[in-house]
Amino acid sequence: MADAQTFEHETRARPLWGGPPPGWRARIYRIAFEADTPAGRLFDKVVIAAILLSVCIVFADSIPRLHARWARHFLFAEWGFTALFTAEYALRLVCLRQPWRYAKSFYGIIDLLAVVPTYLALLFPAIHVLIDVRVLRLLRVFRIFKLTAYIAEYQQLAVALVASRRKIAVFLASVVLIVVVLGSLMYVIEGPTHGFTSIPVSIYWAITTMTTVGYGDIIPQTPVGRFVTALMMLLGWGTLAVPTGIVTSEIALQRGRGPESLDRATRGAIGLSPTPPCTACGEVEHLPRARHCHACGARLPRAAEAQPEPTR
Structure with a gap:
């Protein structure tokens, strides 16, 4: 009760x-x-x-x-x-x-x-x-x-982003760590004589290389530096696919389970209300404090009306 x-x-x-x-x-x-x-x-x-x-x-x-x-x-x-x-x-x-x-x-x-x-x-x-x-x-x-x-589809994307926020945060932290480590490594390998004048500049080079931008203002000259560069380019392709896969899989999960399976924090963050399903069409995605179903226009039941009678 x-x-x-x-x-x-x-x-x-x-x-x-x-x-x-x-x-x-x-x-x-x-x-x-x-x-x-x-x-x-x-x-x-x-x-x-x-x-x-x-x-x-x-x-x-x-x-x-x-x-x-x-x-x-x-x-x-x-x-x-x-x-x-x-x-x-x-x-x-x-x-x-x-x-x-x-x-x-x-x-x-x-x-x-x-x-x-x-x-x-x-x-x-x-x-x-x-x-x-x-x-x-x-x-x-x-x-x-x-x-x-x-746009209703924005809500689906918001669900996936909020639900996978921790995975995305872990991924971004891993990317930052890789960029810092490899940038510092290139500073040691190439040195100021080849344009890597400081660790921040080397990290900037690592970011542009990993994101496959490659402005060309800093170019490795040594064989070891070029090997690390090629490794970072291949790694960059993989990093582009990881967040896409995280969000896509979360969208597929949410579509399969439905919005009623989301925890309360996620529902509140994306604006989904805990209103009961529409009795006319069964739609469950409604805005907070909605009184009518956005799909068919029927009046939504109150929460107390939607609760099943307790068995005695």
């Missing part, structure tokens, strides 16, 4: 960023922050389309030939997108009890960066004296980061 009460308490956690006060702001909150409702899904689709189109315009405006021909159209489109994203940002702030918490969050900062450059160019026309406005406008590419909040 205690477990059921604890589970129900966790499923009724406070809404995001303090939640909305009752009334019209609660309706805006359901549209802007709850993607499991029909209005919320439509809102997200409009935002996604606007993000993609605005980023495409930024890319196209950076091409001199297109900029010379369509500069005026790009400007009108940019102001249209800026007005849209400004309204979205204002709606998200106005519907929250604690808007400053959203403003300081990752997506709140991205929302702000998406609209600031256009207003700076308008308020400070002479800003080009300090910085090229076209470079400043590249900040609008940050809009693309907001897509991660709406």
